Amino acid sequence: MRTAMLKSIRSSLQKSSSTAAGRRSYSSESAPERKVAILGAAGGIGQPLSLLMKLNPLVSSLSLYDIAGTPGVAADVSHINTRSEVVGYMGDENLGKALEGADVVIIPAGVPRKPGMTRDDLFNINAGIVKGLCTAITKYCPHALVNMISNPVNSTVPIASEVFKKAGTYDEKRLFGVTTLDVVRAKTFYAGKAKVPVAGVNVPVVGGHAGITILPLFSQATPQANNLSDEEIVALTKRTQDGGTEVVEAKAGKGSATLSMAYAGAIFADACLKGLNGVPDVVECSFVQSNVTELPFFASKVRLGKNGVEEVLGLGALNDYEKQGLEALLPELKSSIEKGIAFANKS
Template structure:
């Protein structure tokens, strides 16, 4: 049995994400939780002719506990979306409390599950999750990952428009964090190899860093990136299931992690990033989650500059999440 849980399943990301997960034949049970409408979403998805049994849960009658019990993989898009004029940091005030409470319940009811954090701002919500899990004695850095796959998806799409390559064949490593200047696309390492001009590099970097703003503006107040985010999260979830259930070797993805997930390489990255505790890097996925972190290597001069600019912002985001829990009277 492979049980996958979506917390925030009735939202703008949660619904299309749940649909994509229902289409994954490796999943035998799909549990959907939200404060409203999750049962309706579950009933709708249950009519789709794929193996996963779908169940919806609401807060009453221990709904969250029932949804989480026995989970193999938990995806968390819960929270409010970004609106025009709202920065990712603005989201923190609203989403931090939501994430804190979900983390506590996971620690109590599914401490061995893989946890994929989608709720923004990821740079802060992953540290919040980690701090709550630590307080409950349930923190395993190899199993906690912030989903930054949308940055990779955008990088592949935008780079392919310039290079003329099929976007499905393009891979651009994206390191750092998951907001604005903390997003560092390594266009010098694009595969298949392509030589961008410096003007193209700077334009692509800016677009990848602030691609979410395009969607927020285009939706004109009705939301942020939901469909592309759902695709990105489902893709990452599939990779986790391939590594942990199917035991497929050599799966490498970028995600935002606590660097203790691989202490040896984590020390090397800390030395490169002025001792940051969290960073988005290439990792190898295995049966226990993160089996290896890859070092930051072969950056161009421009990418070194981006890294230097990102570090103070990322440090502030991380400290904000940690401080939220250390100062929280509810824990």
């Protein structure tokens, strides 16, 4: 039973949103050496994310970093009989060693959201953490693909871009805000309401990664369900936007969305690794530097490749409800982006 379960987990991780035949046949036998570093590995997201990345056959070296608790997490995860070698690093003085030679850096570091706390409340603490970690990335692995999970993503991605620009290492193709959890939620909620198998569902989610800036495009969902009313689409949109709050309230003060976020982070990191390794047609939604709207950053479908972002894809046809949602989110997303840039440049 354990073997079957492990195969199932590996299989789900190896499949991103689209699973072209070429991608399905790609195996670890042909995979090059790849180092993945997780910054914040001992936290609520970091621990399950470390487990999931240990299960990924595309990872040859797994570097776990946190300010405390990392040796225990690393020892625990290292006993799992999969390909990657695991090393844990603890404390500021070991951050450079953790990052050296990394191909992909995943950043879930920061404090979690608590009941009554908005994503904006997280800003000052997490912004400072992100700024420090990104400064280290510029020194030790400036060419890594950076997957930003730390909230508020709408601001932390712009912060990272400014840090990288100041250091002369910024490459817009290598910086990603991980919005995959919004896609995961939209797929799950849509499949449940439309009564279709969730494994075959795809729903693009564009905009940002907080509240109304999250815009699921259910008009582009596949398979298309014609049995959903306008009211049901509005409710699905609202639930996708409020998914994080739903979990925070359900955990009653004891945490936020850690397990589902770890899963989403592992899915996106897997897509990045596939892209680096030359797997064709790897497409995921992500918050990246973009010309899709007038804003400098925006989440939409992105084609991943050997250099990170190969192509930022357009929004496609939007219905009237989605056009209204797009207009409504732009001012709020603009404000969050500007707040991140201002924070990065104030000192």
